[in-house]
Every structure is written in C-alpha cells, then in structure tokens.
Amino acid sequence: MIWEVFRQEDAGDSHTHVGNVHAPDREMALLFAQVQHARRKPTNSLWVASQEEIGEMGAEESAFGGTTNKSYRWAMTYNYEPTAEEVAESESEQAEADRARSGD
Structure with missing residues (x-):
C-alpha cells in the first residue's frame, strides 16, 4: 500500500507533501516516513x-470561487481622500493579487 507523507518543520507551520512510502499498515508507514523524511531535517x-483516501479536484472544478465579481469587497474599489497608508498598502496588495489571478 502507498502512503503519502506530509511534514511540518516547526509548530504552527503548514504540513507540506514530501513524498510517499510503501508500507503494509499505518504504523509501518509512520516508521518509514520518520526514517526517510524526518531524519535529516x-x-x-x-x-x-x-493514497486511496486522497481525493483530487481538477482546475475547472476548483475555479468555483473565481466565477463571480466580488471586487466590491476590496479596498481598491472605494476611493476616499486622503488615502491612509494602510489602505494604500492594501490596494497595492489586492491589485497584485488580481493581476496574479488573471494571469497578467
């Protein structure tokens, strides 16, 4: 049986996928994962x-959140003068995120 391994470097970090191991059961998979993926780091x-329990969703199915225009939620759609420093930073971050989403 194939087991996917996820590793967390520091407490509070996200777990990241680091590979897989072949083992007959969960206990052996944990032991093999410790030897292969935690011994040097x-x-x-x-x-x-x-691996059988992990589901996958393609790009078309996962695009649900980007199908509607929700720009009214972003600070960049509201133009108040004078612009506070925090608002200007937020606008630039959101504009960058918008460009990244649209692929520009």
Missing part, C-alpha cells in the same frame, strides 16, 4: 495518509 510532526 528538523521535523515537528509527520502525517501519513493512504
């Missing part, structure tokens, strides 16, 4: 998940 925790 600082590791706070490891997760193993059966």
Whole structure:
C-alpha cells in the first residue's frame, strides 16, 4: 500500500507533501516516513495518509470561487481622500493579487 507523507518543520507551520512510502499498515508507514523524511531535517510532526483516501479536484472544478465579481469587497474599489497608508498598502496588495489571478 502507498502512503503519502506530509511534514511540518516547526509548530504552527503548514504540513507540506514530501513524498510517499510503501508500507503494509499505518504504523509501518509512520516508521518509514520518520526514517526517510524526518531524519535529516528538523521535523515537528509527520502525517501519513493512504493514497486511496486522497481525493483530487481538477482546475475547472476548483475555479468555483473565481466565477463571480466580488471586487466590491476590496479596498481598491472605494476611493476616499486622503488615502491612509494602510489602505494604500492594501490596494497595492489586492491589485497584485488580481493581476496574479488573471494571469497578467
């Protein structure tokens, strides 16, 4: 059975996928994951998940959130004078995020 391994370097960090191991059960998978993925790097925790239990969603199915215009939620749609420093920073961050989403 194939087990996918997720590693967390420091407490509070996100777990990231680091590879997989072949093992007959969860306990052996954890042991193999510890040897292969945690022995040389600082590791706070490891997760193993059966490959059969991991679902996948394609790009078209996951695009649900980007189908409607919600620009009214962004500070850049409101033009108040004078612009506070925090608002200017927020506008530039949101404009950059918008460009990244649209692929420009």
